[in-house]
Amino acid sequence: MPWHPSLSVGIELIDEQHKEWFNRAERLFDAGKKGQAKEYIGELLEFLDSYTKKHFADEERYMRQLNYPGLEEQKKAHAAFIAQLAKLREDYDASGGSISVIINANRIVIDWLTKHISNMDRQIGEFVRSK
Numbered sequence: 521m522p523w524h525p526s527l528s529v530g531i532e533l534i535d536e537q538h539k540e541w542f543n544r545a546e547r548l549f550d551a552g553k554k555g556q557a558k559e560y561i562g563e564l565l566e567f568l569d570s571y572t573k574k575h576f577a578d579e580e581r582y583m584r585q586l587n588y589p590g591l592e593e594q595k596k597a598h599a600a601f602i603a604q605l606a607k608l609r610e611d612y613d614a615s616g617g618s619i620s621v622i623i624n625a626n627r628i629v630i631d632w633l634t635k636h637i638s639n640m641d642r643q644i645g646e647f648v649r650s651k
C-alpha cells in the first residue's frame with residue numbers, strides 16, 4: 521500500500537518524509553516478491569533502518585521546537601519501533617535471508633506506519649493548526 525493523501529498530517533516536512541518512507545518500505549516488499557538478491561534486500565533493510573532513525577530524529581526535533589505536549593509518548597513509540605525493526609532484521613538474518621520473512625516484515629512495517637501516522641502524527645498537525 522503506497523502513501524495516500526488521507527495520511528497527510530498537514531506539515532510538509534513530515535509528509536514528505538513519510539512519503540519517502542513508504543516508498544522505501546514498498547520497494548523492500550517488491551524486492552521480496554520478485555525474489556531479488558539477498559544482498560539487495562539487506563541493503564534496503566539497512567536503508568530503511570537508517571531512514572527511520574533520521575525521520576524520527578527530525579520529527580522529534582520539530583516537536584521539541586513546538587513544545588509539543590505529546591513528545592514523550594512519541595519518543596517511546598519511536599524507540600519501540602526501532603527495536604521492532606532490529607528484531608525483523610535479526611529474523612531475516614537468522615532465516616538465512618528468507619523472502620517470506622521479508623514479506624511478512626513489510627506487512628508489519630506498513631501496518632505500524634499507517635497506524636502511527638493516523639493516530640499519533642496527525643495530532644501534531646492538529647496541534648500546530650490550533651495555535
Ligand SMILES: [Fe+2]
Pocket residue numbers: 579594598636640641
Ligand atoms: Fe511519529
